[in-house]
Each structure stands twice: as C-alpha cells, then as structure tokens.
Amino acid sequence: MLRCMYAGISGMKVNQTKLDVIGNNIANVGTTSFKASSARFRDMLYQNTGEATSVTATKGGTNAKQVGLGAQVSSINKVMGQGNALSTGRSLDVCIDGDGYLLTGSGFVDYSGGNNIDETTNSLTPTTGADKGAMDILYTRDGNLTLDSQGNLLTADGRRVMGYAVTDGTQTTSIDPASGKILSVNADAVDKTTGKSSVAVVGANGTDTKLVPLKVPDTVYGSGSDTAGQPVKKFEIGKDGLITVILGDGSRAAVGQIALATFKNPEGLISVGGNLLQKSANSGPEIIRNGVGTDGTTDNSKGFGDFIQGALEGSNVDLTEQFTDMITATRSFQAASKMVTTGDEILQTITGLMR
Numbered sequence: 001m002l003r004c005m006y007a008g009i010s011g012m013k014v015n016q017t018k019l020d021v022i023g024n025n026i027a028n029v030g031t032t033s034f035k036a037s038s039a040r041f042r043d044m045l046y047q048n049t050g051e052a053t054s055v056t057a058t059k060g061g062t063n064a065k066q067v068g069l070g071a072q073v074s075s076i077n078k079v080m081g082q083g084n085a086l087s088t089g090r091s092l093d094v095c096i097d098g099d100g101y102l103l104t105g106s107g108f109v110d111y112s113g114g115n116n117i118d119e120t121t122n123s124l125t126p127t128t129g130a131d132k133g134a135m136d137i138l139y140t141r142d143g144n145l146t147l148d149s150q151g152n153l154l155t156a157d158g159r160r161v162m163g164y165a166v167t168d169g170t171q172t173t174s175i176d177p178a179s180g181k182i183l184s185v186n187a188d189a190v191d192k193t194t195g196k197s198s199v200a201v202v203g204a205n206g207t208d209t210k211l212v213p214l215k216v217p218d219t220v221y222g223s224g225s226d227t228a229g230q231p232v233k234k235f236e237i238g239k240d241g242l243i244t245v246i247l248g249d250g251s252r253a254a255v256g257q258i259a260l261a262t263f264k265n266p267e268g269l270i271s272v273g274g275n276l277l278q279k280s281a282n283s284g285p286e287i288i289r290n291g292v293g294t295d296g297t298t299d300n301s302k303g304f305g306d307f308i309q310g311a312l313e314g315s316n317v318d319l320t321e322q323f324t325d326m327i328t329a330t331r332s333f334q335a336a337s338k339m340v341t342t343g344d345e346i347l348q349t350i351t352g353l354m355r
Contacts, residue, residue: 002343002346002347003067003069004339004343005339005340005343005344006069006070007069007070007339008070008337008338008339008340008343009070009336009340010044010069010070010336011070011071011332011333011335011336011339012336012337012340014039014041014071014072014073015329015330015333015336016333017039017076018039018041018073018325018329019326019329019330019333021037021038021039021076022322022325022326022329025037025317026317026319026322026326028315028317029317029319030314030315031275032142032144032312032313032314032315033083033140033141033142033143033275033312033313033314033315034083034275034315034316034317035079035080035081035315035316036078036079036315036316036317036318036322037076037077037078037079038076038077038079038325039073039075039076040073040074040075041072041074042071042072042073042074043068043070043072044068044069044070044071045069046066046067046068046069047066047067047069048064048066049065049066050062050064050065052064077267078267078269079316080266080267081316082098082313082316083313083315083316084313084314085097085311085312085313085314086312086313086314087310087311088310088312089310090310091235091236091309091310092144092145092147093143093144093145093309093310093311093312094143094145094237094258094307094308094309094311094312095143095308095312095313096141096305096306096308096313097305097306097307097308098305098306099262099303099305100260100261100262100289100304100305101140101141101260101261101262101263101266101277102139102141102142102143102155102161102162102258102260103137103161103162103163103211103260103261103286103288104137104138104139104140104155104159104162104276105135105136105137105138105159105160105162105213106135106136106158106159106160107135107136108135109135109160109212109213137162138159138272138276138277138278139261139276139277139279139286140277141275141313142155142156142275142312142313143307143311143313144156144312145161147216150215151182151215151216151217152213152214152215153213153214153216153243153258157274159276160213160214161213161258162211162212162213162214162259163211163212163213163214163241163243163257163258163259164201164202164210164211164212164256164257164291165201165210165212165256166185166199166200166202166255166256166257166291166292166293167185167199167200167202168185168186168187168198168199168254169191169198172184172185172223173202174253174254174255174256175212175215175256176221180215181217181221182217182219182220182221182255183220183222183223184220184222184230184247184251185253185254185255186198186199186251186252187199187242187244187252187253187254188252197293198293199254199293200291200292200293200294201257201290201291201292201293201294211259211288212256214243214255214256214258215256216232216235216243216245216255217232217255218231218232219231219232220232220245220253220255230247230248230249230251230253231247231248232245232246232247232248233245233246233247233248234246235255236309237258237309238307238309239306239307239308240257240292240306240307241257241260241289241307242254242257242258242292243255243256243257257291259288259291260288260289260305261287261288261289262286262287262289262303262304263279263283263284263285263286264283264284264287265282265283265284266283268280268281268283268284269283270283289301289303289304
C-alpha cells in the first residue's frame with residue numbers, strides 16, 4: 001500500500017483529536033472556572049530510502065533520503081490563565097484572584113483530631129478513628145458554594161470545603177472538638193503588643209495545624225455548655241478566606257478560614273469532571289496555604305491569591321481563537337482526506353493496468 005495513504009490517515013486522526021478538544025472548549029465557554037485545552041502535534045517516524053554519506057577525496061557528502069510516515073498528537077495542554085471575575089452578588093460565591101485551589105473532601109469527618117493530608121494516598125486521613133476510612137480530597141477553583149441544613153459549607157455537588165479552625169488566643173476555638181458546634185471566637189480581638197488581630201488558626205505556629213470541614217451556622221455558641229447561643233445575621237468571607245459572622249448582638253465572630261492549595265505543575269492535575277481536579281504523579285504534592293496568625297518566618301500566604309466574595313471565575317476560553325483553530329483543523333482534516341482519495345486513485349490506475 002502507498003505510504004501517502006497512511007500519512008493521510010494519521011493527519012485525519014490528529015486533526016479529529018484537535019477538533020474534539022476544540023469542541024470541548026467551546027461547549028464549556030460558560031462553565032465556571034473552566035480551563036481551555038490545546039492539542040499539539042509532532043511528526044512520526046521516518047523511513048530511510050538512502051543513507052547519509054561522508055565527504056571523500058573525490059566526492060562531497062550526501063544527505064539521507066527520508067520519507068515521513070505522518071503525524072501524531074504530542075500533547076494536550078491546559079491553558080492555566082485566569083478567567084474574568086464575574087460579579088454575582090451572592091454571598092456564598094467566591095472567586096480566587098490569583099493562584100490557589102479549594103480543597104474539597106468527602107468521607108468520615110473527625111473534628112476531635114482534625115484531618116491531615118496523606119501525600120501517599122492523596123487523601124485527608126483522620127488522625128483518630130482511622131477504621132472509619134480516609135477522607136477523599138479533590139481540588140477546584142469553582143467557588144459556587146452552598147450550605148446544607150446543618151450549615152456545612154459545600155460545593156455544588158455536596159463535597160465539604162476544607163479549612164482551619166481558628167482561635168482568638170484563649171481556650172476557645174471556632175469548632176468544638178466534641179460536638180462539632182461553632183463556638184464564638186472574637187473576630188475583633190487585638191494583640192496588645194502588635195496591635196494586629198489576635199485571630200489565628202489553631203496550631204498556626206506549630207506543626208499540628210489540622211484541616212477540618214467548615215461550617216457557617218445559624219447559631220454561634222459561647223461555650224460547649226451554652227445551649228441558647230447567638231443567632232447569625234450575616235457572614236463575610238475576607239480576602240484571606242477568613243469567615244466572619246455578624247451576631248444578633250452586633251458582635252463579630254470568626255468561624256474558620258478556607259484553605260487553599262497550589263502545585264508545582266498545575267497543568268499536571270487530572271480533570272475528573274464536575275469542575276474537580278485530582279493530583280497526579282506529575283503535578284507534584286500540594287502546597288497548603290498557611291492560616292491567619294502564622295509567624296513571618298514560615299508564612300507562605302503571600303504566594304496565593306485572594307478571595308473575592310460575591311463573584312465567580314469565568315471560563316478562560318477565547319472563542320475567537322477557538323473558531324480560528326477550528327477552521328484550520330477542519331481544512332487540515334480535509335487536506336489529509338484528499339491525500340487518501342488521491343492514493344486510492346493511484347491504486348485504481350495501477351490495478352487498471354491489467355485487463
């Protein structure tokens with residue numbers, strides 16, 4: 001059979017793959033925080049019909065004679081540029097302005113010991129009650145969050161948003177380890193020495209900081225024995241992800257901080273659908289943002305983006321670019337199919353020589 005036919009077939013295949021990628025990009029032009037993909041090609045093996053020769057005393061050298069065998073897909077890359085921030089006016093919508101991914105989990109919740117990230121299994125593993133299973137962890141930039149009947153902060157498909165419990169420097173933390181109730185942590189507390197907010201994540205300057213599922217409750221309690229509590233009138237999500245509620249008496253309480261993660265190679269994350277991403281062998285381990293109150297020597301929070309409440313990140317798909325790529329891929333597909341047709345005509349001519 002003619003080599004040109006197989007080269008044409010390979011050209012049709014790679015351009016079909018490119019059209020598949022373009023079609024997915026266009027379909028997700030309105031998908032929250034969607035990252036476009038682009039397909040890249042490379043040439044395939046070459047068949048040598050003549051070897052290269054070196055220079056001699058009487059003749060010059062000659063180049064090798066090679067016939068290419070077509071094209072193949074070299075990579076399908078994610079375009080990681082940030083989409084536009086789209087205002088929604090909804091208090092539960094957050095846009096990450098800069099680097100970072102929300103950590104979302106599903107599985108057994110352990111408030112008493114907190115949950116640590118297990119780098120080996122790519123999951124949040126409870127420090128106690130390990131017999132009840134690990135919490136599966138996935139990542140997303142989709143800040144379309146919701147609340148359930150118990151005030152749990154969730155993604156649109158019900159996965160728990162992970163973050164830190166906070167303290168105001170007293171024995172009080174924002175989450176009661178025994179009951180999971182939200183306790184009052186004075187968000188207006190000020191360090192008398194530095195004049196800065198005294199709110200800090202639990203264990204901020206140690207090595208035992210734990211990630212826990214976050215809540216935005218209807219009621220905040222003064223202590224574990226407080227059965228009445230203060231009603232929550234509204235809540236705010238700050239640039240650093242700190243969730244602050246306004247109570248019925250006008251006081252402000254911090255109920256937790258949303259955690260963020262980044263990766264050395266975010267293009268290496270695996271899309272699993274539903275705007276969720278999974279860590280891979282080539283993405284590198286997650287780098288978790290330090291919580292509020294972490295000292296300056298270990299604080300890495302400046303390397304992460306800020307939260308914008310009441311907005312969502314739009315898709316970064318450029319329709320002009322996609323339509324241009326679609327035209328070129330379509331014409332390339334047609335040209336490759338024409339090569340197959342031409343090869344067929346040649347074969348017809350050859351077989352017609354014998355009658």
